[in-house]
Amino acid sequence: MFAPLNPPLPAWPDARVWIVGASTGIGAETAKLMLTLGARVALSARSAEKLSSVAGDALAAGRAIVEPLDFTDASAVDAAWTRIVAAWGSVDLVLIVAGTHEEMRAWELTGTKARALLETNLHGVIGTVAAVVPTLLAQKQGAIGIVASVAGYGGLPKALIYGASKAALINFTETLYLDLHGRGLGVYLVNPGFVRTPLTARNDFPMPYLIDADRAAQEIVAGLERGEFEIHFPKAFSRKLKLLRLLPYRWYFAAIRRSTGL
Numbered sequence: 619m620f621a622p623l624n625p626p627l628p629a630w631p632d633a634r635v636w637i638v639g640a641s642t643g644i645g646a647e648t649a650k651l652m653l654t655l656g657a658r659v660a661l662s663a664r665s666a667e668k669l670s671s672v673a674g675d676a677l678a679a680g681r682a683i684v685e686p687l688d689f690t691d692a693s694a695v696d697a698a699w700t701r702i703v704a705a706w707g708s709v710d711l712v713l714i715v716a717g718t719h720e721e722m723r724a725w726e727l728t729g730t731k732a733r734a735l736l737e738t739n740l741h742g743v744i745g746t747v748a749a750v751v752p753t754l755l756a757q758k759q760g761a762i763g764i765v766a767s768v769a770g771y772g773g774l775p776k777a778l779i780y781g782a783s784k785a786a787l788i789n790f791t792e793t794l795y796l797d798l799h800g801r802g803l804g805v806y807l808v809n810p811g812f813v814r815t816p817l818t819a820r821n822d823f824p825m826p827y828l829i830d831a832d833r834a835a836q837e838i839v840a841g842l843e844r845g846e847f848e849i850h851f852p853k854a855f856s857r858k859l860k861l862l863r864l865l866p867y868r869w870y871f872a873a874i875r876r877s878t879g880l
């Protein structure tokens with residue numbers, strides 16, 4: 619009925635994708651799926667060995683590039699980006715999945731812990747976007763995808779700084795869209811619910827609507843193919859949270875307290 623919000627990506631066999639945060643979890647499964655679909659994928663994260671194992675046979679076949687880095691290190695990100703663009707001539711999609719999580723309640727808050735989490739979840743992402751935008755603008759083609767979280771929709775207990783980092787990423791990505799869409803670039807916001815990964819293995823509470831990381835990868839690929847701006851899943855959970863966000867605070871706080879018991 620409506621036109622997609624993003625320009626179409628090339629068909630997967632013609633697509634060149636850089637995934638930052640591809641060593642485990644959602645990023646690793648998305649890299650594997652895109653490689654299976656025939657895309658060329660450059661994989662980054664800190665653990666070189668895990669990246670090579672995710673890339674598998676595609677590495678020897680020349681369809682995968684492994685670029686280990688810490689994405690909070692701007693010079694490492696610049697250097698990797700330069701090498702990937704030199705190898706492929708251009709990149710069609712930069713998907714930034716990397717992030718971390720630490721439960722925090724108000725009485726556990728310290729400036730040091732908050733800054734460490736924001737350094738990864740916010741500044742790492744923003745720095746990577748800053749590194750790639752000039753090239754994408756110059757080539758007048760390409761897209762950026764950012765993995766935030768449904769935890770950024772509204773305040774949730776135990777997510778004191780994590781939720782704030784993801785809320786900031788949602789706003790950042792919306793504004794990127796407003797700036798870059800008119801210049802021909804795609805911008806995607808990915809908001810997963812609970813996904814079974816090393817990141818959530820530490821959670822000590824029952825996670826509603828928990829899905830596996832390969833299902834998350836399928837949702838991401840399908841959303842990219844549809845040209846959606848926001849790719850959120852699983853819908854049964856993300857839609858509930860979207861509705862909750864519309865409630866007056868009195869009802870929102872009561873509903874969150876009732877459902878989390880916190």
Ligand SMILES: NC(=O)c1ccc[n+]([C@@H]2O[C@H](COP(=O)([O-])OP(=O)(O)OC[C@H]3O[C@@H](n4cnc5c(N)ncnc54)[C@H](OP(=O)(O)O)[C@@H]3O)[C@@H](O)[C@H]2O)c1
Pocket residue numbers: 638639640641642643644645646662663664665668687688689690715716717718719738742765766767768809810811812813814815816817818
């Ligand atoms: N799992 C969920 O339920 C869920 C829900 C909503 C949103 N998310 C978001 O989805 C993203 C992926 O999470 P996940 O659950 O798949 O977790 P994960 O398995 O822990 O994956 C995190 C990825 O980020 C990389 N990474 C972390 N810090 C990095 C750094 N400084 N430099 C480069 N790479 C770094 C990790 O690789 P190295 O350690 O090798 O560097 C890994 O590849 C995160 O942004 C997370 O907030 C997850």
